[in-house]
Amino acid sequence: MTALDQLIEALRRLPGVGQKSAQRMAYHLLQHDRAGADALARALQDAVRNVRHCERCHTFSETPLCPICADRHRDARLLCVVESPADQAAMERTASYFGYYFVLQGRISPLDGVSTREIGVDQLLERAADGQVEEVILATSFTAEGEATAHVLAEALRARGLRSTRLARGVPVGSELEYVDLGTIAHALVDRRST
Amino acid sequence: MTALDQLIEALRRLPGVGQKSAQRMAYHLLQHDRAGADALARALQDAVRNVRHCERCHTFSETPLCPICADRHRDARLLCVVESPADQAAMERTASYFGYYFVLQGRISPLDGVSTREIGVDQLLERAADGQVEEVILATSFTAEGEATAHVLAEALRARGLRSTRLARGVPVGSELEYVDLGTIAHALVDRRST
Ligand SMILES: [Zn+2]
Ligand SMILES: [Zn+2]
Numbered sequence: 560m561t562a563l564d565q566l567i568e569a570l571r572r573l574p575g576v577g578q579k580s581a582q583r584m585a586y587h588l589l590q591h592d593r594a595g596a597d598a599l600a601r602a603l604q605d606a607v608r609n610v611r612h613c614e615r616c617h618t619f620s621e622t623p624l625c626p627i628c629a630d631r632h633r634d635a636r637l638l639c640v641v642e643s644p645a646d647q648a649a650m651e652r653t654a655s656y657f658g659y660y661f662v663l664q665g666r667i668s669p670l671d672g673v674s675t676r677e678i679g680v681d682q683l684l685e686r687a688a689d690g691q692v693e694e695v696i697l698a699t700s701f702t703a704e705g706e707a708t709a710h711v712l713a714e715a716l717r718a719r720g721l722r723s724t725r726l727a728r729g730v731p732v733g734s735e736l737e738y739v740d741l742g743t744i745a746h747a748l749v750d751r752r753s754t
Numbered sequence: 755m756t757a758l759d760q761l762i763e764a765l766r767r768l769p770g771v772g773q774k775s776a777q778r779m780a781y782h783l784l785q786h787d788r789a790g791a792d793a794l795a796r797a798l799q800d801a802v803r804n805v806r807h808c809e810r811c812h813t814f815s816e817t818p819l820c821p822i823c824a825d826r827h828r829d830a831r832l833l834c835v836v837e838s839p840a841d842q843a844a845m846e847r848t849a850s851y852f853g854y855y856f857v858l859q860g861r862i863s864p865l866d867g868v869s870t871r872e873i874g875v876d877q878l879l880e881r882a883a884d885g886q887v888e889e890v891i892l893a894t895s896f897t898a899e900g901e902a903t904a905h906v907l908a909e910a911l912r913a914r915g916l917r918s919t920r921l922a923r924g925v926p927v928g929s930e931l932e933y934v935d936l937g938t939i940a941h942a943l944v945d946r947r948s949t
Contacts (some may be wrong), residue, residue: 574779
């Protein structure tokens with residue numbers, strides 16, 4: 560395989576990139592933006608090397624504690640559970656939540672063999688039992704798998720005497736949090752309900 | 755700027771990638787496919803290092819002569835002029851052209867200050883004057899700039915006693931060759947007309 564074909568193949572691993580756009584990207588970089596190709600290669604290597612997970616909330620972080628977990632002015636009584644760093648970033652952009660987070664590694668998916676263990680439920684239960692958390696806000700996706708995950712988490716939290724709430728169903732059913740408009744998320748946050 | 759932000763920024767330089775998809779790509783790579791990120795970084799560096807331009811037709815090549823120029827079984831009487839390696843690849847996929855190619859560095863664009871010098875017209879004229887070429891097929895885009903480029907090339911070729919043809923206007927006006935369906939390109943090739 561030529562270096563060009565290998566580049567096209569590597570670009571196809573990016574989400575949302577098919578054969579046609581991968582080819583277009585490769586041609587563009589080699590014909591018009593070799594500096595951009597170099598910059599991207601370096602950025603990828605730096606990110607793989609330096610971006611780790613926050614030891615408390617498991618979001619992306621270059622420091623042991625992410626900036627949010629390191630912020631002492633947040634409301635320690637609230638812990639919001641999301642499926643991914645992207646969903647956490649969407650929550651933050653609403654500017655209407657001031658507690659802490661716990662970022663799961665995705666959601667439970669029995670068909671794909673993804674169980675509570677894989678997504679970090681044990682760590683969540685440990686984090687939620689710090690004695691300060693009074694309410695765990697379940698902000699997993701409003702898909703079948705996200706709902707199932709919220710259900711399992713609610714049960715596990717209740718068994719440990721912890722109260723959990725769920726974002727209101729203002730979030731359109733079937734959609735991923737990351738792609739929901741911020742006003743809807745903010746509204747759903749206000750209307751959160753007990754589980 | 756964090757390594758994550760730098761990665762998002764670098765991904766945004768890819769054609770067709772906005773803030774949202776760059777973020778999604780970065781999160782995906784770091785959360786689910788760090789091996790893919792490493793592979794992409796290596797592929798970019800390999801391609802930048804190894805992919806050069808064919809010394810005869812100027813398409814991408816890892817060898818001094820590209821496989822097409824090195825193929826002695828092509829029809830040396832035909833030379834097809836395209837704007838980019840992507841357009842050349844589209845021509846090849848029609849499987850209805852068996853001559854050689856000359857790949858311009860884009861097209862003339864007076865507004866962007868891109869003149870005949872920048873796109874390699876001098877090299878084309880030299881290549882076309884090898885004594886074997888009998889017909890130069892102008893396969894630049896059917897946009898205003900592509901038509902202007904074809905016009906300028908036809909004049910320059912005529913001044914040197916060289917005959918040129920243009921792909922038939924079966925190609926939808928306003929579209930880029932790369933995105934045209936193969937049947938249309940094949941048809942336009944058969945119907946090519948003198949300029
Ligand atoms: Zn954290
Ligand atoms: Zn060549």
